[in-house]
Amino acid sequence: MPNSAKVQFNIKNFTPGVSTPSSGIFYVIGITQRGPVNRPDLFVINSWPQFERIFGGLMETSDFPLLCQRAITRGAQLRVCRVNAVSTAAVKAAAKNIQNADGSPKTLFTVRPKYEGANYNQISIQIIAATNGDTANYFDIAVTHALEPALNEYYANVYKFVQGTASVQTNLDEVKSMSQLLDFTYADCSAATLLIPATGSASAFTGGVDPAGIVASDYVASMQYFNGVDDGLIMAVPEIDASTVNAAGGNYAATRGDIVFFAHLPNATTTASGLKTERITNIAINSKHIAYFGGGIRIRKPVTLVEKSISEMGDVLGIAAYVHQNYGEWFSLSGQSKGSVMDALGVVNNFGTPGG
Numbered sequence: 001m002p003n004s005a006k007v008q009f010n011i012k013n014f015t016p017g018v019s020t021p022s023s024g025i026f027y028v029i030g031i032t033q034r035g036p037v038n039r040p041d042l043f044v045i046n047s048w049p050q051f052e053r054i055f056g057g058l059m060e061t062s063d064f065p066l067l068c069q070r071a072i073t074r075g076a077q078l079r080v081c082r083v084n085a086v087s088t089a090a091v092k093a094a095a096k097n098i099q100n101a102d103g104s105p106k107t108l109f110t111v112r113p114k115y116e117g118a119n120y121n122q123i124s125i126q127i128i129a130a131t132n133g134d135t136a137n138y139f140d141i142a143v144t145h146a147l148e149p150a151l152n153e154y155y156a157n158v159y160k161f162v163q164g165t166a167s168v169q170t171n172l173d174e175v176k177s178m179s180q181l182l183d184f185t186y187a188d189c190s191a192a193t194l195l196i197p198a199t200g201s202a203s204a205f206t207g208g209v210d211p212a213g214i215v216a217s218d219y220v221a222s223m224q225y226f227n228g229v230d231d232g233l234i235m236a237v238p239e240i241d242a243s244t245v246n247a248a249g250g251n252y253a254a255t256r257g258d259i260v261f262f263a264h265l266p267n268a269t270t271t272a273s274g275l276k277t278e279r280i281t282n283i284a285i286n287s288k289h290i291a292y293f294g295g296g297i298r299i300r301k302p303v304t305l306v307e308k309s310i311s312e313m314g315d316v317l318g319i320a321a322y323v324h325q326n327y328g329e330w331f332s333l334s335g336q337s338k339g340s341v342m343d344a345l346g347v348v349n350n351f352g353t354p355g356g
Contacts, residue, residue: 028071322338
């Protein structure tokens with residue numbers, strides 16, 4: 001049949017690929033030295049140096065960073081929510097206007113710490129003559145932290161501004177993208193004659209305030225800030241044992257349907273019957289979306305080696321990360337090959353096992 005139609009089939013597969021989700025990502029809420037307040041969507045913390053750089057190090061006033069350190073050491077990746085307070089809310093330090101040396105100085109840009117808190121009052125900014133010697137067209141910016149030199153930033157040979165509105169400025173774009181401490185905002189330079197900021201001594205930021213008077217309801221309020229993320233399997237408030245927080249966490253997890261809340265029961269409850277009362281009567285949630293842990297752990301403090309009793313939750317999260325990554329999310333966390341805590345002196349409350 002010479003005149004029969006020729007039919008060709010062009011088959012394309014438009015099925016979207018499904019990536020394997022990262023395992024061992026957990027949501028945690030607590031007190032830190034610095035960092036974004038109620039913004040767990042910004043970072044997934046997968047190393048202790050990263051935690052220190054963003055949220056600060058160990059604290060005498062809160063065990064939360066220590067518990068995070070113990071979880072991370074075992075392989076956990078954390079979305080950290082730095083809790084705020086209704087009583088005294090965190091405040092960001094005041095912005096600084098960086099001006100030129102015109103007879104009537106004009107603001108070329110403003111700069112302010114990225115996040116709220118008193119730790120950012122330790123940061124100073126200084127405009128320095130350009131390293132390359134071309135001081136008519138370039139300048140340097142030094143950002144220093146008075147207590148942690150490892151956080152210092154230095155930007156050499158930044159090109160001058162152009163005479164025009166804020167929308168046409170581009171010379172700080174790279175600085176803005178690189179700085180982990182400060183936010184830079186362009187100003188209108190239309191009336192400026194000198195387009196280089198004036199050099200001078202370092203100027204410290206002021207006015208940053210830490211959240212204070214944090215209570216159980218503040219932790220509960222922070223849970224909603226995880227609504228925009230969906231890459232985790234577990235949520236915990238590792239340092240807190242309040243029944244209202246644990247109940248709220250269990251209800252939040254059940255409402256979401258995609259996570260389990262790990263509840264820390266009080267170290268001060270020293271009997272099995274007391275823990276049972278805490279679970280059945282005080283928290284009163286029996287759901288697949290909440291798991292209960294108690295007993296506490298005795299350790300030596302990392303620096304002083306003084307014995308200290310802490311929540312078991314940092315180690316529980318670490319064990320969960322290890323199990324998820326090496327066995328699977330559906331495996332139990334218990335057992336000597338999976339559920340051992342290697343560097344503890346013992347448990348705070350021994351309910352009958354030989355591990356006390």
